[in-house]
Amino acid sequence: MPQEFQSSVRTYKYPFELVMKAYERRFPTCPEFMPIVMETIIIEDESDGPRRRTKRRCRLRVEAPYIFKKIIGIESALFIQENFLDFKERKLTIEATNETFSSRIKIFEKCRYYVHPDNENWTCFDQSANIEITNFFGFEHQMEKVGMKQYTQMTLKGKEIIEHFVNDLKEEGITHVDKWIDLEGTEIECSSKKDESNETSELIKEQQRLNADYIKNHLGELSPLQESRLLQMRKKLEDQHLDKVRRPAASPTKNEDVMSIFTPSLNRS
Template structure:
């Protein structure tokens, strides 16, 4: 039995260096994660220039398993091996983890990646994927699989909350910005902020630095810069936010305009969507449902050429198949084949409503309901069924017109989703 998990992109609206400082506060133990009993560093490497840091840990996790199962396997906790590879030069952190306990009976692998947001150098992105394969486990394979996925999903929901908590803790201590690493101090940003010196001069990045960073800073407005600080920041940190905003506004007048390197856009592989997008345009999903949507979306984008179904449509296929990805793939393929065979995609652009239907079919779109759903009004009592059927020959004409109305309705739902900022189905 194999289970896979792929998270959407989670965005922290804080600089990479501040997120890394918050991440380190989770070790050697984290009270906010009850199942995390502690960790020990087994090996540690630091490059001479301080840019690269590799740390390996043995982490102990409590297993919320039935008492009988614990007695059978004779363990109170399981051990995972974690390897963190921090590259301050590239501003990335890669985390690889695997199970040491019961490695001959089951395989659990997890891969995490922190990196700078490709469109905003002051934000940090996080992606996570996991792989679970159970070979044999004393006859409890199905139970262990359900237990593992349940605990994993529960801990996923806490991940972003924990980082946010420690970032706020750092800000409350007056640590609101951490300098970006550079090979030469003359080329680096050395902006430091403390609660005892709110008027300290901010030193800007040299124009020799990464053009994508400078371009992102140039586009920042005062409001964007203020987003670095939360509403719970102390008064002096809030005052510093205004100073920082003014600093970035001044920077935009001094630095030459740069285009963001296209390669930064390619760093996000096809199928990656962030959790805010899912919440706003698809709806509230649990971690397992998010993972299924991301995996199906990525598979469709890699295998299908042409117009892709939107995420709300993909979610319908998943729900119809109880989030069985393989069955959903099969249904999506049948749907795409049918749409191509019947030329559905260009229908909204190419279709012309027959004159007789325009004149005698009493139906039209009539605004939206209170929830934002488009309304189609059809006055059935005014239809001369016999007359209109004689005037418009053939079922194919009517089927084509009904398909056109359905596509038009789906298009209006998509437009209203963007307009109202919530899923309209």
């Protein structure tokens, strides 16, 4: 059975451009925070004005029980990562898939950095992943669980990396990065700011209400996997056409029962 992961929304209280400058510093490797990443090589890099597409081949250390590593006979695995950066729209989309054992294992990860819908000087981040093993010597289910466990442990380092490199930039005197400027010298605004009725913007605003800080404040410190299960449970309720599922208030009262957001409200006559 495929293993799925959906993160809550993290908020970095820095402008998108500064977060991007910090993000670039994690390459080619970042052993302090991501020792699993052994090597990254740029294999394609294309720019078109404010847009840039970068394709990397990444070698990751295989972290699995000894018996599994003995069976597969490898110590590292190759992944392809594609970054789609748009400074005009102020968003970065990252997609990653596995090359190693691609006929037996399907791994797909998608991450997004984008401008906070309510504060253009903040940046949001979310990620999702899917692991499906179709044929692996009878260990499909066990390998899926091991793979997802390792993946969720890696997500814990994600926010620390950005914060670490933002602090490095500050120590170097870099606290501001200019927005994209068009040929006429005018700052380009994010499209979601131009059109408040934009469907994507509205969806992001809705997701923001159930962000990482909200979950931490009202449910305590959850592991990435626990957060993922929580969000998947909510998604299942919505998919079952329970359109009366309550939304958490933007500023909930202290005594609000946070789990009520997953409970359908009843129509009363």
